[in-house]
Amino acid sequence: KQEVTQIPAALSVPEGENLVLNCSFTDSAIYNLQWFRQDPGKGLTSLLLIQSSQREQTSGRLNASLDKSSGRSTLYIAASQPGDSATYLCAVGLDSTDKLIFGTGTRLQVFP
Amino acid sequence: DGGITQSPKYLFRKEGQNVTLSCEQNLNHDAMYWYRQDPGQGLRLIYYSQIVNDFQKGDIAEGYSVSREKKESFPLTVTSAQKNPTAFYLCASRTGRGAGLGQPQHFGDGTRLSIL
Numbered sequence: 001k002q003e004v005t006q007i008p009a010a011l012s013v014p015e016g017e018n019l020v021l022n023c024s025f026t027d028s029a030i031y032n033l034q035w036f037r038q039d040p041g042k043g044l045t046s047l048l049l050i051q052s053s054q055r056e057q058t059s060g061r062l063n064a065s066l067d068k069s070s071g072r073s074t075l076y077i078a079a080s081q082p083g084d085s086a087t088y089l090c091a092v093g094l095d096s097t098d099k100l101i102f103g104t105g106t107r108l109q110v111f112p
Numbered sequence: 113d114g115g116i117t118q119s120p121k122y123l124f125r126k127e128g129q130n131v132t133l134s135c136e137q138n139l140n141h142d143a144m145y146w147y148r149q150d151p152g153q154g155l156r157l158i159y160y161s162q163i164v165n166d167f168q169k170g171d172i173a174e175g176y177s178v179s180r181e182k183k184e185s186f187p188l189t190v191t192s193a194q195k196n197p198t199a200f201y202l203c204a205s206r207t208g209r210g211a212g213l214g215q216p217q218h219f220g221d222g223t224r225l226s227i228l
Contacts, residue, residue: 004154036216042222043202043204043221044202044217046217046218049215097143097160097168099160100157100217103154104152
């Protein structure tokens with residue numbers, strides 16, 4: 001059974017730092033891996049989606065990598081800003097129906 | 113604007129009562145999903161639907177029911193059989209066609225259900 005783990009559970013950093021959030025999964029037979037952002041009391045916003053055949057995706061200050069063989073993905077946030085404060089969730093897509101298995105998230109706080 | 117609308121934002125259920133959460137999308141998406149989120153936990157899949165008049169159970173379907181009579185609507189009923197319904201419920205949709213398989217799910221803003 002696929003399990004997704006995110007480390008650390010919480011992170012507090014000063015503005016301007018470069019950050020790495022970690023996601024690990026137990027079964028390398030995945031369809032895709034997705035990173036989402038969740039603000040308090042809100043739904044999820046998609047940040048990056050990496051297909052199983054890809055190694056990384058970039059959007060602005062965000063870069064996500066995927067290493068299926070080791071069961072790991074990282075989300076890199078460059079030059080963090082207070083507006084980046086949120087919970088970041090990674091999710092593994094099991095097949096083309098896009099059933100997702102979510103990690104428990106990393107709660108990020110960026111202070112000025 | 114295109115998006116997903118969930119209503120109500122807050123809902124209270126009495127013991128033994130069934131309640132229905134609404135999810136409507138105007139994105140012309142084929143696939144729709146219901147998730148449950150408990151404090152400090154990730155999302156867990158309740159039900160999903162790839163096309164109208166068809167749906168499948170997710171990991172925690174017991175005590176829940178759904179219907180998909182229209183492409184844009186995917187209501188979730190929390191029945192009295194669900195003994196611990198207090199949670200944040202999120203609805204999502206995604207285009208299910210061809211190249212759209214590489215597209216992410218779009219989420220509504222959720223409904224918070226509590227027991228009176």
